[in-house]
Structures are given as structure tokens and as C-alpha cells.
Amino acid sequence: MMNEIFPEELSEGWLIIYIDDIIICSKTWEENMYRLSRVLTKLQSVNMKISLKKCHFVFKELKALGHVVSGLSLGIDKNKVSAVLLKPMPQNKKEIQSFLGFAGYYRQHIKDFPSIARPLYKLSEKDTVFEMTVDRVKAFESLREALTTAPLLLMPESKLPFKLYIDA
Structure with a gap:
């Protein structure tokens, strides 16, 4: 509405x-x-x-819904991310799904999110046996690292030219 x-x-x-x-x-x-x-x-x-x-x-800065809004920028609230950094490697599908849900919420801040997360999404599928292979561990660590180093997103200046990158 x-x-x-x-x-x-x-x-x-x-x-x-x-x-x-x-x-x-x-x-x-x-x-x-x-x-x-x-x-x-x-x-x-x-x-x-x-x-x-x-x-x-x-307000010059506002924390809302896990983000920090400041002027025309949108960043990740580091307090929300710090809890995920303290958690150990997921031990089952439910923990993988929980992590993917959290990371997916911030996907717009993570370049190539679908590519990085693909091994973990495959692991969370119904008929897949749970096994943290090297590529899955790497995907988990990469996403966790990306959450801590995520860039600020800026609102585009509509009067200026800009490039649009699409991650399908």
C-alpha cells in the first residue's frame, strides 16, 4: 500500500x-x-x-532494520553482523539455512552474492547429504568476510550518469 x-x-x-x-x-x-x-x-x-x-x-545517522542510514548512504549495522562472526561453522542444514537467510538479507552489499553462496544453497537442498566440503567452507568464510567488509551503498544521483551492474 x-x-x-x-x-x-x-x-x-x-x-x-x-x-x-x-x-x-x-x-x-x-x-x-x-x-x-x-x-x-x-x-x-x-x-x-x-x-x-x-x-x-x-538524524545524521539512523539505525533501522539492521542497516545504518546516513545521508544518502546505506550500510550494514556492524552490531548485527558481529553476532554471526562469533558463531562456529554450521553443523547441519538448519544452521546453513539460517546463515543464508541472514547473509541474503544483506545481499545487495555483497558483490557476486549468488555465485559465492551457490555451494551453500546446494548444500541446503532437500536431498543433499550434509558435508562441509572445501568449496562450501570457502563459501561460508567468504560470505562471513564479505559481511564485515561490505561497502556503503549510495543513492544514485539521478542527474549524473552511472553504470548499472546486474547480478542475475
């Missing part, structure tokens, strides 16, 4: 929505106030109300 209310804002890349949480990204105070006004006006036009008790306005 929220995606239907804010199609332009989402396509412009400065609005992040998760269920009923809205994050507005901007570089300047003026830009933030303009965007906030746009969002509030649209919410009002569809008779949606906000709870001021639950609102946080104008």
Missing part, C-alpha cells in the same frame, strides 16, 4: 519504506524539510496519520 502512495519518491531513490516505517534520505536541511513536507502531504491526502511518539526527525 505504501509503495502505491509514494511511487515517485521511491523511484527518485530518497525514500525507504518497510511496512509502515518510512525513512527520508537527504543531504541538506532544506532538502529534508521539502521531502518531509511532500511525504506528510501525501499521507494526509490518503487520510493516514502518524504517531509523533514514534517519529524521529532529522
Whole structure:
């Protein structure tokens, strides 16, 4: 529903929505106030109300849903990742699936995620015997390392040219 209310804002890349949480990204105070006004006006036009008790306005950095949002960048919340680093090598399919679910949540931060994770996904398949082979251990370690060194993602500047890389 929220995606239907804010199609332009989402396509412009400065609005992040998760269920009923809205994050507005901007570089300047003026830009933030303009965007906030746009969002509030649209919410009002569809008779949606906000709870001021639950609102946080104008933060330089915000931790939300396992991410750190800062200006126009999106990073991984290192506190969320540190717990996974302390866990030992998975010992069964359930642990592999749990790890893949966690890592998959951050897949947009990990270059070549599908290629790296492929051996672990194959291991999690129903009829595959659980065995941590060398390539599976390497995949696990590579993903774990990638989570700790994941780059910040930046919102694209729509007025500037940029390259689009697709990992299918």
C-alpha cells in the first residue's frame, strides 16, 4: 500500500519504506524539510496519520532494520553482523539455512552474492547429504568476510550518469 502512495519518491531513490516505517534520505536541511513536507502531504491526502511518539526527525545517522542510514548512504549495522562472526561453522542444514537467510538479507552489499553462496544453497537442498566440503567452507568464510567488509551503498544521483551492474 505504501509503495502505491509514494511511487515517485521511491523511484527518485530518497525514500525507504518497510511496512509502515518510512525513512527520508537527504543531504541538506532544506532538502529534508521539502521531502518531509511532500511525504506528510501525501499521507494526509490518503487520510493516514502518524504517531509523533514514534517519529524521529532529522538524524545524521539512523539505525533501522539492521542497516545504518546516513545521508544518502546505506550500510550494514556492524552490531548485527558481529553476532554471526562469533558463531562456529554450521553443523547441519538448519544452521546453513539460517546463515543464508541472514547473509541474503544483506545481499545487495555483497558483490557476486549468488555465485559465492551457490555451494551453500546446494548444500541446503532437500536431498543433499550434509558435508562441509572445501568449496562450501570457502563459501561460508567468504560470505562471513564479505559481511564485515561490505561497502556503503549510495543513492544514485539521478542527474549524473552511472553504470548499472546486474547480478542475475
